[in-house]
Amino acid sequence: MASRERRRVERSKRKARSTERRAQIAARYEQRNRAARDALEPLPEDERPAVVTVGAVISGLIGASVVIAYLAGATVNGERPGILQVVPPALLMGVMSFGMWRVRYWAVLGFQAVLALLILAAALGLVGAGSTTQLGGNLALIAIAGALFYLMIKALARIQMPEREPRE
Numbered sequence: 001m002a003s004r005e006r007r008r009v010e011r012s013k014r015k016a017r018s019t020e021r022r023a024q025i026a027a028r029y030e031q032r033n034r035a036a037r038d039a040l041e042p043l044p045e046d047e048r049p050a051v052v053t054v055g056a057v058i059s060g061l062i063g064a065s066v067v068i069a070y071l072a073g074a075t076v077n078g079e080r081p082g083i084l085q086v087v088p089p090a091l092l093m094g095v096m097s098f099g100m101w102r103v104r105y106w107a108v109l110g111f112q113a114v115l116a117l118l119i120l121a122a123a124l125g126l127v128g129a130g131s132t133t134q135l136g137g138n139l140a141l142i143a144i145a146g147a148l149f150y151l152m153i154k155a156l157a158r159i160q161m162p163e164r165e166p167r168e
Helices: 002-039 050-071 087-101 105-127 132-159
Strands: none
Touching: 050 087, 050 105, 050 132, 087 105, 105 132
């Protein structure tokens, strides 16, 4: 009976030590995060980061290309897409382009979500790549979208979430 009690006490001591250790690690991470946040300068009202400008242009070009391709009579798998398959994506990319041009937090965050989905689709495309051209195209897409995504993280932190007005 005494050995069982001793093991229980040792186990509770180990748990207490691990809890203390986790608290120390969390405090260290929070200190590092606070230092990184303090080092960031908020974006002035009239400034637009270059990566956000690039994203706005890319988004606008994609939206315009969808409309132009539809008007030119493009087909997908031998069939012409319906108007409901063209307008929402073109409108979404156009609104996102406008929002990024105006340096809006929601637009940059939405573009990052689109980039994340694009990276995921390209990674899944690697699995079914039938030729080296498809393989190279998917790898290039992952590299470009990944670089844009990574560079937009700091820009997004500088734009910062707008402050909400308190309700009266």
